[in-house]
Amino acid sequence: MVTIASRLPEWLRVSTTEARMNIPAFWNPSSGFPSVPNVLEGTQWSETLRPRVSEAPSNHLAVPVSLDHVSSYQALIEVIERIAAYADLPDDWDSYGGVGLTEHARKSAQNFVLELFAENLLNAGDTVDILPVPTGGIQFEWAGIGGEIEVEIDHRGDVHSLIEHADGRYEASSSDTPVPWPAVRDQIRRIVG
């Protein structure tokens, strides 16, 4: 399948299961909240060596539920950060006149990923590649046992899909007719299994 990924600089071609992307210095708007690199702190204990019995000190806040290890939730946060970063892309970010995500595309993408999360389609095991589209949209790509699917949210916020089935057949939605959420959800499910 021909994708736009090959046209992107290497630092944009990362997936949610990889370490957070290394945002270049120019892409660090003062108003934004860029990701921080993953770090491993301390040297004494590995995760598996921590005591199984925890203390319950009476003087601390009882730590609210930690969601650090809820992988789908962490993936959701990373995708939302990615969408925000793409919205902050400077003009001509790709040297070909590309623009960042439009407000319509951003809102639509946020709703789209919330739907993905609710349908358990944002698990770390189901790698999704997320790329900015130079015309102000954003693209999500999955590959699975059923083939590959690209879901593009265009600058108007409309959703389109392109599927390459495992048997080599292509299936593309009409550029004039957006694909509604239930249909695109079912398409993704057929691909990732």
Place this chain on the structure above:
Amino acid sequence: MAADVRYIGVQVSIFYHNADVHVFDQDQMTDVVLGKYLPPVLFDGPDGYPVRAMISEHGNSQIIVTSSSISLNASFSPRWQQQSELGRQYVGERVGLLFGIVSGLRATALIYAGTTVETRITSTLDDSDIARAIEDVYGGRFGDRLTDLAVKASEVVDGNDYRNVTVHNFRSFAAGPQAPPQIKLENATASERGVGVSVDYNSRYGYNEGRNAPVTPEDVSRIIDGAFSASAEMSRRVAERLT
């Protein structure tokens, strides 16, 4: 010149008795957080109990709602890390939001609240000198082979609040999030080292001792102030010793 203090993140939590996360009105809550957070998502937490979460548009801030607590978590950008007043203002402006959400949960009673503030002071000193800086703050003596040191002190403030301050040295390594235990973490390769200051300021003492102090937006603001104040004071004392 004192080393730079970075404010990494803040958490503001309110605890209550047995709220029902399922009665949460999705549309109402979406309206409450509109413009600041995306609509809530519902999922099972690691303990199997339901969790509602709202994520800010940049992903740096989240509101987590469970049957026993609501928490605002915020991590700060590099620019905000240098200006604690921005972080203080940010969480302060969202206190009303937390109470607005709690009001829709039919919580039977708000029981206590608290704020944690995390700061970091990085240093080019070696591990033992960094640990000595902590030692110096507390006037302790832990021997000549000291490489790591963590000190936690808790105080009761005004007969109602706990002020917990933990000071520890840290080393960070640019390893992946799931680094296996076999990976070598050679001291010299640490990407960053320094001292972390964690402040946990909360009104749990009053609750524990049956004082039944109210938990109001004003109380939560007071607690946030207490946490930031304690964090600034301890971070300054450490930073002065990490020149």
